[in-house]
Amino acid sequence: MTTATDMPGESIDAALARRRLRALVLFLLLAAGVVIVSILSIGTGALALAPSRVVDVLHAVLTGKVPDEMARDALVVVGIRLPRTLLGLLVGAALAVSGALMQGLFRNPLADPGLTGVSSGAALFAAGMIVFGERLAAGTGPLPFVTLPTAAFGGALLTTFTLYRISTRAGRTSVATLLLAGVALGAVAGAITGVLTFISDDRQLRDLTFWSLGSLGGATWAKTATVAPAILPVLVAVPFLARGLNALTLGEAEAFHLGIAVERLKRTAIFLVAVAVGASVAVSGIIGFVGIVVPHLLRLAVGPDHRVLLPASALLGGMLLVLSDMLARTLVQPAELPIGIVTAAIGAPFFLWLLLAGRRSLAS
Amino acid sequence: MTAVVTATGISLHAAGRTILMPTNLALAAGELTVVVGPNGAGKSTLLKILAGEIAPASGSVLYGDTPVSAMPPWRLAMKRAVLPQSVQLVFPFTVAEVVRLGLDGAGSAAERLDMMRRALAAADVAHLAARNYQTLSGGEQQRVQFARVLGQLMAGGRSEKHLALFLDEPVSSLDLRHQLGLLEHGRRLAREGVAVFAILHDLNLAAAYGDRLVAMKGGAIVADGPPRVVLTDALLREVFDVQLKVGAVPAGPFVLPHPAAGAAA
Numbered sequence: 001m002t003t004a005t006d007m008p009g010e011s012i013d014a015a016l017a018r019r020r021l022r023a024l025v026l027f028l029l030l031a032a033g034v035v036i037v038s039i040l041s042i043g044t045g046a047l048a049l050a051p052s053r054v055v056d057v058l059h060a061v062l063t064g065k066v067p068d069e070m071a072r073d074a075l076v077v078v079g080i081r082l083p084r085t086l087l088g089l090l091v092g093a094a095l096a097v098s099g100a101l102m103q104g105l106f107r108n109p110l111a112d113p114g115l116t117g118v119s120s121g122a123a124l125f126a127a128g129m130i131v132f133g134e135r136l137a138a139g140t141g142p143l144p145f146v147t148l149p150t151a152a153f154g155g156a157l158l159t160t161f162t163l164y165r166i167s168t169r170a171g172r173t174s175v176a177t178l179l180l181a182g183v184a185l186g187a188v189a190g191a192i193t194g195v196l197t198f199i200s201d202d203r204q205l206r207d208l209t210f211w212s213l214g215s216l217g218g219a220t221w222a223k224t225a226t227v228a229p230a231i232l233p234v235l236v237a238v239p240f241l242a243r244g245l246n247a248l249t250l251g252e253a254e255a256f257h258l259g260i261a262v263e264r265l266k267r268t269a270i271f272l273v274a275v276a277v278g279a280s281v282a283v284s285g286i287i288g289f290v291g292i293v294v295p296h297l298l299r300l301a302v303g304p305d306h307r308v309l310l311p312a313s314a315l316l317g318g319m320l321l322v323l324s325d326m327l328a329r330t331l332v333q334p335a336e337l338p339i340g341i342v343t344a345a346i347g348a349p350f351f352l353w354l355l356l357a358g359r360r361s362l363a364s
Numbered sequence: 365m366t367a368v369v370t371a372t373g374i375s376l377h378a379a380g381r382t383i384l385m386p387t388n389l390a391l392a393a394g395e396l397t398v399v400v401g402p403n404g405a406g407k408s409t410l411l412k413i414l415a416g417e418i419a420p421a422s423g424s425v426l427y428g429d430t431p432v433s434a435m436p437p438w439r440l441a442m443k444r445a446v447l448p449q450s451v452q453l454v455f456p457f458t459v460a461e462v463v464r465l466g467l468d469g470a471g472s473a474a475e476r477l478d479m480m481r482r483a484l485a486a487a488d489v490a491h492l493a494a495r496n497y498q499t500l501s502g503g504e505q506q507r508v509q510f511a512r513v514l515g516q517l518m519a520g521g522r523s524e525k526h527l528a529l530f531l532d533e534p535v536s537s538l539d540l541r542h543q544l545g546l547l548e549h550g551r552r553l554a555r556e557g558v559a560v561f562a563i564l565h566d567l568n569l570a571a572a573y574g575d576r577l578v579a580m581k582g583g584a585i586v587a588d589g590p591p592r593v594v595l596t597d598a599l600l601r602e603v604f605d606v607q608l609k610v611g612a613v614p615a616g617p618f619v620l621p622h623p624a625a626g627a628a629a
Contacts, residue, residue: 012460012481015494019458107454247465250451253417257448258465258516259441304455 096317099291116182121159153278214340289347398574
């Protein structure tokens with residue numbers, strides 16, 4: 001962790017000013033990165049568009065004056081690419097922020113919605129809704145789209161809460177119990193999802209496969225508009241937990257001594273994680289490792305202060321997921337890889353490196 | 365003297381076992397109260413109840429005239445600070461960031477910086493301000509936590525007249541110079557009007573720095589008064605189950621702190 005020990009002798013104001021400057025530069029870089037990656041993503045696909053062309057098309061669409069020669073490009077950009085990119089930004093932000101929140105809540109840099117089974121729990125409930133939902137609502141026609149995110153949210157909430165109850169004893173969260181309980185909960189959810197696969201028909205099976213691998217494919221404005229009202233409020237609310245999460249790193253009793261309403265903080269964090277993960281899983285399935293890689297990279301760059309970490313995680317998470325989606329769309333053209341495979345291929349080696357680098361501190 | 369914290373009839377049971385018998389205790393402004401007793405005597409439980417961390421099964425704890433149960437955590441945090449035995453961090457916060465946690469929301473940025481600087485200097489950790497807390501030794505970490513607690517008291521002192529400071533075995537990880545320095549500082553805070561409550565295992569330090577000694581055994585207070593009165597051969601035998609003589613010079617060499625001679629701060 002070089003950031004903290006760069007200059008042991010420097011004055012306090014200089015050290016604080018340096019961290020502030022670093023944070024400012026980081027936010028500028030991330031904002032620029034999000035814009036650049038989004039433009040590249042919108043331009044990538046069977047119909048390749050140069051970045052300048054993407055900017056022209058977006059400008060024309062926003063001003064409402066689309067010339068005829070641009071009509072086809074505008075259709076692709078607005079109808080297909082833009083909702084997919086926006087969905088990627090939202091889901092990436094939700095996953096990364098959920099990771100940062102869980103790590104702060106469990107006081108453990110390895111907590112992540114994917115690794116701890118929260119995503120699996122959400123996917124299980126979504127799968128149950130796919131298989132049984134229409135039977136339960138027999139005769140009333142197709143279920144409204146919002147039932148799926150609601151089911152996923154319920155699954156995420158139940159899993160997060162169970163995980164917390166299992167791994168926390170007398171205010172102390174055990175790293176080993178947390179990871180093992182996460183693996184177990186994930187396995188249980190996976191097994192039941194397997195049973196659901198067994199009893200599902202062909203169309204349901206296709207939907208279920210989509211859920212277990214994760215994909216931004218099939219992104220529509222309707223999907224984006226359904227999850228935005230769930231994810232955006234979470235992104236807005238999360239910075240208000242930053243101070244409490246900073247205090248919580250000292251321990252639960254110490255955070256209380258510092259004036260934090262610890263139980264309320266924990267409940268709020270669990271609820272926000274469940275909303276964000278539930279909404280993400282409902283539209284894009286299980287996408288792993290974003291929640292663990294993003295906050296960790298940011299801690300290396302600017303330190304662990306949650307006031308910087310949480311908003312920066314949202315930006316970097318969105319950017320990395322859109323980037324992964326570009327890879328998923330282009331690596332095996334004209335076919336498309338599930339994005340969960342891309343993030344796992346990048347994230348899993350990173351996670352291994354993290355385990356090896358921190359082996360000693362994990363012993364507890 | 366003004367009672368800052370008043371506990372009346374507080375008790376606690378867990379799993380059918382009595383952890384704390386009904387106890388009365390008042391912490392006075394300007395007094396350093398030291399609690400001694402064997403392991404499992406209920407010292408930490410008493411501290412946690414007084415600090416508002418756990419609710420007693422019976423009885424009440426008042427800060428001034430306000431019951432602890434009626435105060436939200438932020439309000440309580442302005443009236444008292446707690447130094448735990450040791451604190452480990454999983455994230456690489458710097459020393460300055462740890463100390464800043466005690467100052468959140470107190471005054472302007474310039475005032476906070478000033479309080480942080482004074483707290484760091486008082487705990488002898490100013491030179492560590494930019495260091496990663498995780499890389500410090502146990503004793504250095506404890507002094508950083510002390511700086512954080514001092515900062516919290518400074519922040520609280522801006523609006524509260526009476527403050528309390530709780531120290532839970534504060535010196536167990538410190539070298540001798542910093543043990544004396546921390547207790548010296550605790551006594552100085554008491555002289556400035558803070559009610560200080562410390563759990564100590566070293567009876568010599570307890571006798572040297574405590575204005576008042578409270579001895580506990582089996583969840584009850586068995587002696588309470590000036591160290592001179594409380595520390596007797598009979599008490600040592602009864603409370604600690606050891607055969608020792610108070611004030612008798614042993615045959616071999618021994619070292620005792622003399623706080624009046626001016627310990628390092």
